[in-house]
Amino acid sequence: MFVLSSTALVGLTLLAAPVDAAAQTPLPVCEAGTRYIELTADAPSKPSELCIRPELSINLFFDAKLARVEVEGRERFGRVKVVDDTLTLVASEALHDGDRVPVTVYFQDDAVPASATFVLVVHPSQAERQVEVSRHERTVASLRQGEQQARAEAQQCREEKARLQAECSRQAGLTGLIENGWLDKTDVVARWLKEVTSRPGDPLYAEEVISYRAVGSKGRGRVAVKVVLFNPPDMPSWTPAGAALVGSKREELMGLAVWPLEAIPPGEVRSITVELDAMESEARGSYTLKLWAGEAGAGSVNLYGVTFP
Secondary structure (H helix, E strand, O other): EEEEHHHHHHHHHHHHOOOOOOOOOOOOOOOOOOOEEEEEOOOOOOEEEEEOOOOOOEEEEEEEOOOEEOOOOHEEEEEEEEEEEEEEEEEEEOOOOOOEEEEEEEOOOOOOOOOOOOOOOOOOOOOOEEEEEEEEOHHHHHHHHHHHHHHHHHHHHHHHHHHHHHHHOOHHHHHHHHOOOOOOOOOOEEEEOOOEEEEOOOOOOOEEEEEEEEEEEHHHHEEEEEEEEEEEOOOOOOEEEEEEEEEOOOOOOOOOEEEOOOOOOOOOOOEEEEEOOOOOOOOOOOOOEEEEEEOOOEEEEEEEEEEOO
């Protein structure tokens, strides 16, 4: 463990520049609460996409009993269970980030539509756990629940937008660290992570991993992890699009910023920094850092054993 100089502090601050919101990943938007899907008599032009994660269950509740279910690549699921009007699926580790699995359900009754198809998308960090599917008009209670959930999500987005706007309007550099309360009488502490391991078959190789923690007044602060990645010459260009830090109990650190979102050409080395707010008591223990690409099918980088000073 070592303490950084003021020059290194300024460099770390520059690495935490705002993320370009225009860079988008092809992955679907995942809903945190209950997902509501209404089916119509006419088949939709595009099946609904649902976010899943290996070893986490997703439950689909229908308003009619199911006759049968067809799952493409059934052997890649640890569980596919149908009980009356409920479908439970648990993906195995055989599925990888970005994989898309079509699932078609067939209803017992004669109402329309007689079947419905969904696409399960393996997301690097998020999963939808409960989905309610209806072929009829939703009840008042269901509509109210959905409205309350939408309001809560909108309020969360407004608060996050206000926080980002406030941060962007403040001073940058070392002054920004001090004024934002991320530094007080202590310095930034860094840790060279020599024991970090990667998943076999990942598209890029991590040459160096360094984690940082800056602690300010009242325990407020920031943590960051810098990864130096090498893209082998025989691999296509790889552009980071997002990141997640997942703990040993599958808990996920929120509010991550990733910089820069620039392509890593074949045969070249680039550094990527992931940063987030964290109290002095937070971000403790070991985490898995997941970095995924914006290009479909480009694969993700998984680093195990990331810790912060």
